[in-house]
Amino acid sequence: MSTGSTIEFVHLHVHSPFSFLDGASRLEELVAGAAAFGQPALALTDHDSVAGAVAFHRLAQAAGLKPIQGAEVTLEGGYHLVLLARNPRGYANLCALLTCAHLGSERRHPTLRLREVPRELLTDLYALSGCRRGEVPYLLLRRRHAAAREAALRYREWFGRDGFFLELSAEPLPGTRALNRSLAELAGHVGVGLVATANVHYRHKADFPLHDLLTCVRTLTRLDEVHPERRLNAGNHLRSTAEMTRLLEEYPEAIRTTGRLAESCQPALELGVRRHPRFPLPPGEEDAPSYLRRLVYEGARRRYGELSRAIVDRLEEELAVICRQGFADYFLLVADVVGYAREKGIRCAGRGSAADSAVTYCLGITEVDAISRGLLFERFLSRERAENPDIDLDFDARRRDEVAAYVYRKYGRDRVAAVCTYHTYRARSALRDFGKAMGFPPEEIDRLARRFPWTGADEIDRAVRELPELRDGDLPLRRYTNLFRACAAVAGFPRHLGTHLGGLVIGDEPLTTVTPLQLAAKGVAVCQFDRDYVEHLGLVKLDLLFLRTLGAVEEAGRSILKRHPDFDYERIPSDDPETYQLINQGRTVGVFQLESPAQRALQGRLGASNLEDIVASVALIRPGPIKGNMVEPFVARRRGEEAVSYLHPLLEPILRKTYGVVLFQEQVIEIATAVAGFGAGEADRLRRVMTHARSLREMEEIRELFVARSIDRGIEEKVARDIFDCLAGYASYGFCEAHAAAFAVTAYKTAYLIRHYPAEFFAAVLSMQPMGYYPPATICLEAGLRGVPILPLDINRSGREFTVEDRKGRKGIRVSLARVKGMGQGALDSILTARERAAFRSFADFCRQVELDRGLLENLVLAGAFDRLHPNRRRLAWELGLPTVGAGLFAEVPTVAIPDYREEEKCALEWDILGFSPRGHPLRFLRHRLRQAGYLTTAQARRLPAGRRARVAGLPVRPHRPPTRSGRTVVFLTLEDESGLLDVTIFEAVYRRHGTLLFGGDRLPLALEGTIQRRGNAVGLVAWRLRPLYEVIGGRNAPADAEPPQEKGGGFRAGGAGRFAPGTFVHPPPAGGVPDGCGRTDGGGAL
Amino acid sequence: MKRVEVRCDSRGCPVKVRWRQRSFLVRVLDVWEDTGAWWEGEAEKVFYRVELASGGLLELYRDTGTGKWHVYRVYD
Secondary structure: OOOOOOOOOOOOOEOOHHHOOOOOOOHHHHHHHHHHOOOOEEEEEEEOOOOOHHHHHHHHHHOOOEEEEEEEEEEHHHOEEEEEEOOHHHHHHHHHHHHHHHHOOOOOOOOEOOOOOOHHHHOOEEEEOOOOOEHHHHHHHOOOHHHHHHHHHHHHHHHOOOOEEEEEEOOOOOOHHHHHHHHHHHHHHHOOEEEEEOOEOEOOHHHHHHHHHHHHHHHOOOOOOOOOOOOOOOOOEOOOHHHHHHHOOOOHHHHHHHHHHHHHOOOOOOOOOOOOOOOOOOOOOOOHHHHHHHHHHHHHHHHHOOOOHHHHHHHHHHHHHHHHOOOHHHHHHHHHHHHHHHHOOOOEEEEHHHHHOHHHHHOOOOOOOOOOOOOOHHHOOOOOOOOOOOOEEEEEHHHHHHHHHHHHHHHOOOOEEEEEEEEEOEHHHHHHHHHHHOOOOHHHHHHHHHHOOOOEHHHHHHHHHHOHHHHOOOOOHHHHHHHHHHHHHOOOOEEEEEEEEEEEEEOOOOHHHOOOEEEOOOOOEEEOOOHHHHHHOOOEEEEEEEEHHHHHHHHHHHHHHHHOOOOOHHHOOOOOHHHHHHHHOOOOOOOOOOOOHHHHHHHHHHOOOOHHHHHHHHHHOOHHHHHOOOHHHHHHHHOOOOOOOOOOHHHHHHHHHHOOOOOEHHHHHHHHHHHHOOOHHHHHHHHHHHHOOOOHHHHHHHHHHHHHHHHHOOOOHHHHHHHHHHHHHHHOOOEOHHHHHHHHHHHHHHHHHHHHOHHHHHHHHHHOOOOOOOOHHHHHHHHHHOOOOEEOOOOOOOOOOOEEEEEOOEEEEEOOHHHOOOOOHHHHHHHHHHHHHOOOOOHHHHHHHOOOOHHHHHHHHHOOOOOOOOOOHHHHHHHHOOOOOOOOOOOOOOOOOOOOOOHHHHHHHHHHHHOOOOOOOHHHHHHHHHHHOOOEOHHHHHOOOOOOEEEEEEEEEEEEOOOOOOOOOOEEEEEEEOOEEEEEEEOHHHHHHHHHHHHOOOOOOEEEEEEEEEEOOEEEEEEEEEEEHHHHHOOOOOOHHHOOOOOOOOOOOOOHHHHOHHHHHOOOOOOOOOOOOOOOOOOHHHO | OEEOEEEEOOOOOEEEEEEOOEEEEEEEEEEEEEOOOHHHOOOOEEEEEEEEOOOOEEEEEEEOOOOOEEEEEEEO
């Protein structure tokens, strides 16, 4: 190394995980590495993307490095080219170029056609010739010197003599020395500069195996297979300045140029600049604030009639904050979107903290009266926090896209885009990807991955240590050591880019100056930044979410109106005793927000009698209040069984409505204000510190401030500390009252619909699947228990959706055709179109008119769609299975007698094809054997007194392990049989023995023994013994009549026997490795 | 692969190779690394393509696991 000034080298060609499966070190790692080498700057050049730009910018600045934004773009012919932004204009050009590349090509294959893009987009950029896949090196390696020279001249022409550089690589590949010599020679000939790069894909040499694995995932190869994109060696790490200087010692100028280029680049990203759109004002309106004020007051008069002083004061205060912070346009924009939905009859509701605002209420954005509820505007929009307000809107799920389309039309396709999400590696996805790459058999990987809960990839080891279903001994865990290690290393890596379900960004100028746009699967333009990054970029985000409940409510309302023309959803009485009776019984399956086992158990004890109780319920069943042990005191106080007390009289007015319990985030803010005299903004900071469980230091700081201020106001230190601890205890998970209130109204109304219009509401719920907590089979069961039969599939009566039919004065729900497995929109259309002409007279008639693929046709037959035309379902199935050579499907009619399926076989077929059976629950068919074995129905069990032991059997629904106060695992599940539901609790010791039965990935029917528990109207079973049902009532060697008759003359479906689930229903799973045989009765007589 | 004795300079680059019972001065033409089947525990190899002072080309590699040199390929 020469003496004199220190050489400054900067890595200008660097990939992060945002190269999606082509970068193996986190941005944090890369930035820390460059900083540790004393390099003054670092560039980020991911493939065809700047998704990492915001995170990189912030990390680099924090580490004292200059961030250089760039990308390695893919050109025609698959050539690579590195582009670096020299300044904000360069960054905007880069975004525009990347947008051209993405939108102008097939999805997932972005290609930049440099010849076709406007020349002005090629300014303010540096272009580097790229790795070996760059055009110039590629041609040189193939000794096509003349072509390489031509290409170099072309790039020089595009980017200018001082904008284009040939890259000398330090990669230790065969031929690198010769290639670098040729590049240097060429640079001299065409008069462009040289830069030294290392094509960095990870920080340390030791990270290479991970990168190789990611390459395998990306190229769909196994480790032992070859693929041209897999790298020969571990030479793509972040190298030190000394190492780069040594490796490229013949080219000191190329090293120096990197420092010079970095020096000349200005930071390209401008964070913290607000880029909100102006709302297009109607003619005659002066400015956004005055227009907003007019709309708010118009709305206020609609909502309140006479405006009291208090109302005006509150509106004025809110308007002042909104307008001072420059959000008037944003509120107008949201109000406009809601107005559009209203006009088009699209059901819509604002959720979240926006309901803390009286302005949003008056604008019709939310339905919660923030003034009469005393809700705090500060929770929604702080005057001290320069953050964007966040208004989330829910729409009828089926019509959300119409609303989005309106936004695109109104603000222009170039100014609106969907927010992206990064699909990041978690335990299951990492196990699947890497397991495959490491060559494990697919079934094994599937079995392994399904055992894992929804947990981070870095929590695999902990899960293996703690979860019995993973430790059960049937998993060869030692085989997976390397796999688990690799998974942990990629925890949280973005794997690919997806579309956020509801988020749209709207810009004040074309978005491509801030973010590249690319096409999402749905065909919408999506930006390369997620919701957080978008915010940092200063763009305004609008969340248009879809809520299936709103669709179900809409659909049910429409269906109710057919028979009850006076019905009006908006005028449902808010104090219907029968509705509260239903809620108090805990029979709330299907009720929005109140249907989980924990909610049903709560409702069985709470004795809700008004909307406030529902609001509290929505907020109570959350991890925070549960962990903070708030549920029991709340219920006891609500029932008057425990006195309400307050730590200080100041708390009484704030906590009175929640019986002295801190339930809502708004209350945290109010307490901080009342006790410590915090300003509204300070109080919200306190809430945020607590909510986001930030650093301990921050918590201590605010604690001392809180205590000191309280003492100043004459409050005892001990009391002040107690109050603070109480807040800190559960505010961490507290719920926003405004949000709870918004949801509570819908919860109550859906309960009302179930009480008074169960057929219409459950039909709508079944049509809108998937929605709610329970699978459709449970909804069908609940409908049946409420006297609404599920009517079988019928090719002439079943519609597109579930419909309500009158049957002998009673309403029933007809199964929809859409429910049939394999039914697509096209098939549905063709069936319904043909049926409009005339009802189908026979199966043959149907086949003549409608052409369906064979699998779907079989499903229709087996699920009973033709039962009314052909009473013998099995015979029809058999006929369908005949060889169709020459004469067509029905040329020959067999003469042998074919007995029809038995009831339980039909039930099982329907269960498989429809997800439930109109004939009832499969357990029905095992009942006599269960009775003999001493098993009760869940309905019988629910009638038993507390403390009684019982045996029950059924299908487990949604077993889950919520966080508990003690930190011990408790499993909750709902057991389902033909008579109803029974909520089951399984404590840690039992779960340790039987974890695999519950979370093994197969949904096996269970036989349980336990003790009945009663609290108020809530009944449950605490299970202390679990077995798979087949152990109790016989396995494969069950009585012969449980076996389907053998097919003659070639079965209608190869391997179709697996569908006879009543047989298989009680059999052990084929690959389970569990012993066959009936009735292991050890300990069974203990009852 | 055939073992071979190699004398290196201070940076680890081969300067002299003893091969077929004779010593040759060599000049390095190219260097690269090959990580091989890392998942089977293979160590990285560093390859050198060298020109013998007497004419002829050899490809040698040093197994970084054992530190031993081998002849990979001979161009006669």
